[in-house]
Amino acid sequence: xxxxxxxxxxxxxxxxxxxxxxTLGERIPDEANLAEEYGCARTTVNRxxxxxxEDGLVVRKRKGGTRVxxxxxxxxxxxxxxxxxxxxxxxxxxxxxxxxxxxxVPPKDIQDILKLxxxxxxxxxxxLHFADNDxxxxxxxxxxxxxxxxxxxxxxxxxxxxxxxxxxxxxxxxDVEFSAVNAxxxxxxxxxxxxxxxxxxxxxxxxxxxxxxxxMTQYYRQGYRLKSQL
Amino acid sequence: xxxxxxxxxxxxxxxxxxxxxxTLGERIPDEANLAEEYGCARTTVNRxxxxxxEDGLVVRKRKGGTRVxxxxxxxxxxxxxxxxxxxxxxxxxxxxxxxxxxxxVPPKDIQDILKLxxxxxxxxxxxLHFADNDxxxxxxxxxxxxxxxxxxxxxxxxxxxxxxxxxxxxxxxxDVEFSAVNAxxxxxxxxxxxxxxxxxxxxxxxxxxxxxxxxMTQYYRQGYRLKSQL
DNA sequence: TAGTGGTCTAGACCACTCA
DNA sequence: GAGTGGTCTAGACCACTAT
Numbered sequence: 019x020x021x022x023x024x025x026x027x028x029x030x031x032x033x034x035x036x037x038x039x040x041t042l043g044e045r046i047p048d049e050a051n052l053a054e055e056y057g058c059a060r061t062t063v064n065r066x067x068x069x070x071x072e073d074g075l076v077v078r079k080r081k082g083g084t085r086v087x088x089x090x091x092x093x094x095x096x097x098x099x100x101x102x103x104x105x106x107x108x109x110x111x112x113x114x115x116x117x118x119x120x121x122x123v124p125p126k127d128i129q130d131i132l133k134l135x136x137x138x139x140x141x142x143x144x145x146l147h148f149a150d151n152d153x154x155x156x157x158x159x160x161x162x163x164x165x166x167x168x169x170x171x172x173x174x175x176x177x178x179x180x181x182x183x184x185x186x187x188x189x190x191x192x193d194v195e196f197s198a199v200n201a202x203x204x205x206x207x208x209x210x211x212x213x214x215x216x217x218x219x220x221x222x223x224x225x226x227x228x229x230x231x232x233x234m235t236q237y238y239r240q241g242y243r244l245k246s247q248l
Numbered sequence: 249x250x251x252x253x254x255x256x257x258x259x260x261x262x263x264x265x266x267x268x269x270x271t272l273g274e275r276i277p278d279e280a281n282l283a284e285e286y287g288c289a290r291t292t293v294n295r296x297x298x299x300x301x302e303d304g305l306v307v308r309k310r311k312g313g314t315r316v317x318x319x320x321x322x323x324x325x326x327x328x329x330x331x332x333x334x335x336x337x338x339x340x341x342x343x344x345x346x347x348x349x350x351x352x353v354p355p356k357d358i359q360d361i362l363k364l365x366x367x368x369x370x371x372x373x374x375x376l377h378f379a380d381n382d383x384x385x386x387x388x389x390x391x392x393x394x395x396x397x398x399x400x401x402x403x404x405x406x407x408x409x410x411x412x413x414x415x416x417x418x419x420x421x422x423d424v425e426f427s428a429v430n431a432x433x434x435x436x437x438x439x440x441x442x443x444x445x446x447x448x449x450x451x452x453x454x455x456x457x458x459x460x461x462x463x464m465t466q467y468y469r470q471g472y473r474l475k476s477q478l
Numbered sequence: 479t480a481g482t483g484g485t486c487t488a489g490a491c492c493a494c495t496c497a
Numbered sequence: 498g499a500g501t502g503g504t505c506t507a508g509a510c511c512a513c514t515a516t
Contacts, residue, residue: 021504021505022505023505024504024505058505059505059506059507059508060506060507060508061505061506061507062504062505065504065505079513079514079515080512080515081512081513081516082513082514082515083515
């Protein structure tokens with residue numbers, strides 16, 4: 019039998035907080051007292067409380083003590099994965115097809131997003147992703163060739179751009195925006211829905227350091243729902 | 249000058265990983281070695297590595313050592329706040345109006361979601377939220393009266409249901425779903441858009457323990473974009 | 479200025495899992 | 498079986514901040 023663990027303390031305190039033992043904003047005992055109460059070292063209590071603070075359950079301040087968070091924030095975590103993984107996780111067969119591929123000077127707004135100089139070319143791709151042979155996602159994408167020129171040699175008919183980029187530039191960061199749009203012509207055609215149908219759209223721009231790598235828009239098939247938990 | 253901190257080690261290792269010092273899936277030195285290299289206690293290195301693991305940058309296994317995560321997962325965090333806070337954070341004046349309020353037996357699907365017995369009544373509300381006097385969100389909601397009967401005494405014309413619930417049942421958990429819908433009649437009317445316009449919709453059901461508290465749908469004004477970072 | 483959390487240490491033992 | 502991470506301890510000093 020171990021000594022009491024930080025997770026045990028964490029759970030215990032969480033239960034006590036949820037049960038209303040302390041009201042919103044009320045101060046809970048300090049680390050030294052809790053350590054004594056639970057019969058363990060202060061370090062252990064500290065770790066438990068730190069975890070609760072990360073969860074947003076309590077707020078900690080030096081000298082001010084630890085208090086039940088008076089304004090708990092609920093956060094939903096969305097794991098942004100490669101489409102293939104989404105499809106396969108749902109138990110469907112994945113496939114994709116490159117509808118268009120070209121190298122050209124992108125429109126002004128894309129130039130700005132990718133921070134391209136005026137005449138540089140970028141790689142443009144339109145991809146349709148399938149789940150069990152049904153259109154699932156229509157994607158348009160611009161790739162910054164000055165950052166990842168190797169992509170021109172990649173077998174993009176075998177591995178989706180999406181996935182190639184994730185493997186090549188694994189630790190990029192990015193912006194994401196979710197919205198609802200009335201299906202534009204090209205998306206409607208690819209997804210076989212009427213123009214104007216409401217589609218769930220995801221816009222994403224990713225970068226590495228200060229270099230913008232790629233920007234894309236994905237239109238999900240009609241009726242798609244993005245699920246998460248609080 | 250402190251001894252080297254866990255955050256410094258964390259940043260150092262993160263930089264080394266991002267710089268490609270180790271390839272995807274490659275093993276990095278073990279804690280004891282890193283402790284020696286950085287001239288600190290193993291505990292300190294441990295904490296830094298634990299943080300990197302939580303971030304999904306590395307994967308740790310006993311005996312197997314610590315490896316650069318071969319399949320890094322990008323997660324977007326969405327903080328689900330009260331509409332008022334969203335509006336005010338954007339620098340607009342918030343207001344809301346209860347369009348409908350009634351107590352009745354909900355339709356079958358809602359009964360199932362809230363786990364209500366066949367003839368129990370629930371509270372139904374339609375609320376319109378404004379940002380600078382423009383319609384921002386149209387919300388329909390059912391509240392389980394057997395869980396929070398006190399709500400019948402709440403001043404729901406002064407504090408939004410949303411907010412009242414957050415204060416009263418602060419630590420509930422829930423499901424969220426995001427989708428795009430062609431505006432239904434009531435939402436279109438409230439938001440002053442044409443029926444059929446693509447609206448961003450959020451469905452949320454929250455519960456406390458095993459009790460379902462409330463379920464709602466929010467339709468955001470046309471063109472709304474939910475933003476996040478990876 | 480005093481109280482409380484934040485962090486580091488050195489050492490120990492445990493638990494998992496790879497070979 | 499042995500190597501590596503997981504965790505706990507007891508003690509110390511520091512840093513922030515409420516009072």
